[in-house]
Amino acid sequence: MTDMKKQRIGFTCAYTPIAIVDAAGFVPYRVLPVTDVPDQAGRILHDNLCPHVKRVLDRALENDLPEDLTGMIFMNSCDAMRRLADAWMTVRPEDHVMILDLPTTGGRTDIAFFAKELERLSHTLAAWSGNPIAADQIARSVEQYNQIADNIRTLNEFLAQGKLKGSGKRLQELINQATSAPFADSLTLLDAEIRNNQLNPARQNGIPVFLFGNVMPDPDFFSLIEDCGVQIVGNDFCTSTRMFENLPCTDKETLFTEISGQLLNKPPCARTFDPARPGKIADDVIQRAKSLGAQGIIGHSLKFCDPYLARLPMVRDAVQGTDIPLLLLEGDCTLRSFGQQRTRIEAFVEMLR
Amino acid sequence: MMKQYFDDLVNGIEAKLKEDPGSMSPRKIYALEVAKIGRRLYGGEERVAWCGVTAPFDLLAAMGITSCFVEFIGAMLASTGMVSEFLAEAEQAGFAGDTCAYHKSVLGAARKGLMPVPDFLIATSCPCTGGLAVMETLARHFQKDLFVLNIPQEETQQSVQYLADQIRDMVNFVSNHTGEALSEDRLREAIAHTNKAREIMVDVYKMAMNVPSPANGRLLGNFGIVVALLLGTKAAVDVATVYRDSFKEMLEKGISGIPDERIRLLWIQNRIQFKNPLIDILETQYNASIVSDELNDITWDPIDPDDPYIGLARRAISIPFNGQGSRRIKHLQQMAKDYKIDGAINPCHWGCRQGSGARGLISKGLGEVGVPVLNLEVDCIDSRNFAEGQLKTRLEAFTEMLDHRSSPWEA
Numbered sequence: 001m002t003d004m005k006k007q008r009i010g011f012t013c014a015y016t017p018i019a020i021v022d023a024a025g026f027v028p029y030r031v032l033p034v035t036d037v038p039d040q041a042g043r044i045l046h047d048n049l050c051p052h053v054k055r056v057l058d059r060a061l062e063n064d065l066p067e068d069l070t071g072m073i074f075m076n077s078c079d080a081m082r083r084l085a086d087a088w089m090t091v092r093p094e095d096h097v098m099i100l101d102l103p104t105t106g107g108r109t110d111i112a113f114f115a116k117e118l119e120r121l122s123h124t125l126a127a128w129s130g131n132p133i134a135a136d137q138i139a140r141s142v143e144q145y146n147q148i149a150d151n152i153r154t155l156n157e158f159l160a161q162g163k164l165k166g167s168g169k170r171l172q173e174l175i176n177q178a179t180s181a182p183f184a185d186s187l188t189l190l191d192a193e194i195r196n197n198q199l200n201p202a203r204q205n206g207i208p209v210f211l212f213g214n215v216m217p218d219p220d221f222f223s224l225i226e227d228c229g230v231q232i233v234g235n236d237f238c239t240s241t242r243m244f245e246n247l248p249c250t251d252k253e254t255l256f257t258e259i260s261g262q263l264l265n266k267p268p269c270a271r272t273f274d275p276a277r278p279g280k281i282a283d284d285v286i287q288r289a290k291s292l293g294a295q296g297i298i299g300h301s302l303k304f305c306d307p308y309l310a311r312l313p314m315v316r317d318a319v320q321g322t323d324i325p326l327l328l329l330e331g332d333c334t335l336r337s338f339g340q341q342r343t344r345i346e347a348f349v350e351m352l353r
Numbered sequence: 354m355m356k357q358y359f360d361d362l363v364n365g366i367e368a369k370l371k372e373d374p375g376s377m378s379p380r381k382i383y384a385l386e387v388a389k390i391g392r393r394l395y396g397g398e399e400r401v402a403w404c405g406v407t408a409p410f411d412l413l414a415a416m417g418i419t420s421c422f423v424e425f426i427g428a429m430l431a432s433t434g435m436v437s438e439f440l441a442e443a444e445q446a447g448f449a450g451d452t453c454a455y456h457k458s459v460l461g462a463a464r465k466g467l468m469p470v471p472d473f474l475i476a477t478s479c480p481c482t483g484g485l486a487v488m489e490t491l492a493r494h495f496q497k498d499l500f501v502l503n504i505p506q507e508e509t510q511q512s513v514q515y516l517a518d519q520i521r522d523m524v525n526f527v528s529n530h531t532g533e534a535l536s537e538d539r540l541r542e543a544i545a546h547t548n549k550a551r552e553i554m555v556d557v558y559k560m561a562m563n564v565p566s567p568a569n570g571r572l573l574g575n576f577g578i579v580v581a582l583l584l585g586t587k588a589a590v591d592v593a594t595v596y597r598d599s600f601k602e603m604l605e606k607g608i609s610g611i612p613d614e615r616i617r618l619l620w621i622q623n624r625i626q627f628k629n630p631l632i633d634i635l636e637t638q639y640n641a642s643i644v645s646d647e648l649n650d651i652t653w654d655p656i657d658p659d660d661p662y663i664g665l666a667r668r669a670i671s672i673p674f675n676g677q678g679s680r681r682i683k684h685l686q687q688m689a690k691d692y693k694i695d696g697a698i699n700p701c702h703w704g705c706r707q708g709s710g711a712r713g714l715i716s717k718g719l720g721e722v723g724v725p726v727l728n729l730e731v732d733c734i735d736s737r738n739f740a741e742g743q744l745k746t747r748l749e750a751f752t753e754m755l756d757h758r759s760s761p762w763e764a
Contacts, residue, residue, distance in 0.1 A: 043713055044713035044714065045710050045711075045712075045713060046701060046706075046709040046710050046712055046713075048451060048703060048704065048706070048709065049706055049709075049710050050706070076506055078482040078706070079481050079482045079483070079706035079707040079710060080482075080706050080710060082506075082677075082678075082707075082710075083678065083706065083707075083710030083711055085677070086677055086678030086679065086711060086714055087678075087713070087714065089679070090714060090717075099506065099677070101505050101506050101507070101512070103478075103503040104478050104485060104501060104503055105501050105503060109515060109518045109519055109522065110503060112515075113503075113505075113511070113512070113515040116511055270486075271482060271485075273489055275476075275489075275492070275498075275499040275500060275501045276498075276499075278489045278490070278492035278493040278499050279489060279490070279492075279493035303449075303451060304451055304706065306452060306453075306481075306482045306483040306486060306706060307482055307486060309448070309449040309451070309452050310448070310452060310456070310483060310486030310487060310489075310490060311486060311489070311490065312447060312449075313446050313447035313448055313490070314490060314493060316447050328447075330449075
């Protein structure tokens with residue numbers, strides 16, 4: 001395993017069980033849609049696919065990836081992600097690729113099925129590395145992963161209290177690093193960040209606003225929002241806090257079932273839902289905004305993202321029944337159109353004052 | 354409005370057939386049976402379920418449920434020229450213009466009260482994410498219970514069992530709403546109808562492969578996807594039988610779907626659902642015949658009446674839109690070979706991430722077997738941006754190119 005130890009396995013979705021990747025001796029590496037390479041994925045996919053998958057494919061096309069990235073794990077999370085997996089296998093045929101079938105609901109049969117998928121992942125990673133993965137290793141990785149999740153949560157609370165130096169931008173930088181570095185390195189970094197900030201005084205830096213959406217990994221996005229007079233009291237993006245939700249691991253005999261149940265029932269991306277409560281995403285957004293004392297909500301979705309675009313009207317309808325104003329923005333993973341959006345955010349904040 | 358439309362359609366076709374039995378064509382019988390589904394959906398007298406595309410319609414029929422995938426309504430609204438106002442309604446309600454117009458039109462129709470209130474909804478995760486989202490939205494809109502079938506991406510013993518278990522749970526869900534248990538006899542009868550229709554459709558598709566083909570751009574358009582709504586009923590067997598008999602007679606008499614067929618085309622994914630002249634142009638100006646649609650195929654084995662859930666699960670998993678793109682491409686390559694296809698047309702329905710997202714790889718895959726693909730940029734439902742002139746030019750250039758090259762299937 002030694003020669004494989006530092007190899008990276010890429011992933012693109014917050015549902016990826018990265019603790020199992022870590023347990024296999026690989027470094028889980030989130031391939032973020034952040035790159036300066038030219039836009040060209042549309043010739044393989046279609047220009048109307050979401051910018052997240054297009055930019056990730058652009059990185060593959062231009063080999064804008066770490067040299068030690070030798071495989072990818074894709075989640076069957078949405079149409080665009082499935083098509084990205086297809087394209088990846090064509091563009092980088094030498095990579096190991098696995099697609100995990102992720103149910104859209106979290107019922108009894110779904111949890112059992114996904115647990116088997118996690119077991120398949122474990123076997124596949126073992127085959128890639130040449131070494132079996134023991135339950136103890138997974139348990140240790142889950143424990144480390146949970147420490148990272150705890151730290152991210154603490155730093156998120158610092159942000160809400162206005163005591164995190166560097167604010168939302170800094171938090172996103174840390175999360176980006178935590179999704180691409182060895183767990184131990186991430187823990188060292190996050191521990192230091194907590195120590196450096198915990199004695200800072202709480203401050204009210206602007207109008208308290210709750211952010212939600214899908215993919216927005218650019219740290220500058222958060223500082224631009226804050227520059228408009230916003231204090232981010234909480235956020236819910238695939239690329240931010242939703243990436244790190246604690247996993248249970250109480251019984252090594254049933255650990256895949258435990259992890260499966262937690263992943264399928266964690267605070268969801270729009271693609272996962274509870275059929276007993278259709279449109280729950282709308283109620284969740286309002287409930288979280290209220291619990292955080294937000295005076296406004298800003299939703300940011302990528303263009304062409306069906307899971308979100310189809311459900312935002314439900315959020316809009318539900319928010320109309322409350323006294324919390326909502327601003328919906330659409331973007332492409334970059335800040336290229338932020339000039340226009342800034343005007344809208346400033347007007348929104350002005351209205352909230 | 355829709356009830357009147359379907360009533361008129363059923364009455365009109367029946368009157369025509371009564372008046373002139375010689376005018377009976379397979380397409381007319383098919384249209385009649387499909388219109389009857391519409392009439393039942395909008396009649397207000399039957400239990401109705403709005404569904405996803407890969408729901409087990411035969412099983413639901415056996416439980417006394419009139420069920421239909423919602424995209425069917427989008428296609429109907431487009432074909433009748435009424436869709437624009439419903440698209441506008443959905444867009445005003447915040448549904449993005451970039452999303453699938455099949456779904457937007459249905460959401461607009463629901464908001465305008467034009468979709469019958471269902472007894473419940475059954476969503477399917479295949480073929481698309483957008484379809485699943487629209488079912489969740491409709492469930493919230495109608496305040497009706499929703500059941501979700503997660504269709505696994507690949508067929509394995511484990512995945513088939515997972516889906517079979519979900520279908521069993523679905524039966525309980527339906528029974529809880531109807532207060533009636535599933536009758537084993539009715540299920541057996543439905544499965545027998547499905548298997549019989551399947552057997553005949555295999556023959557129909559085989560005959561359509563003939564050179565020249567008895568099929569043309571209209572006879573089997575949308576057939577494979579819509580006929581699923583009839584499965585489990587005698588209507589499916591009747592429709593398939595009329596097609597088989599008609600094609601058999603045509604082949605015996607040496608009649609082809611279009612005169613002097615020169616170019617054989619495969620239509621990928623969705624047809625353009627609103628009235629347009631493209632098929633006419635292909636057939637009359639270029640002797641180009643669309644001899645098959647991508648979904649006009651039987652990808653599943655007969656269903657074992659003693660263990661139907663496994664067979665129903667396998668069928669749903671087997672559809673070409675499911676799973677990895679490589680599987681879909683392999684299926685298209687096989688169809689191209691079976692039908693001796695000269696060229697394929699992919700409309701790349703705007704807003705369809707599932708379908709158009711694979712267009713580059715489909716072009717490459719069919720190119721590997723010598724079949725060029727024409728990728729169009731068209732919304733199959735929304736006629737507001739239909740660029741007829743541009744599309745005509747591209748079709749003309751494509752067919753001229755095909756006309757000047759030899760068939761990839763010539764020895």
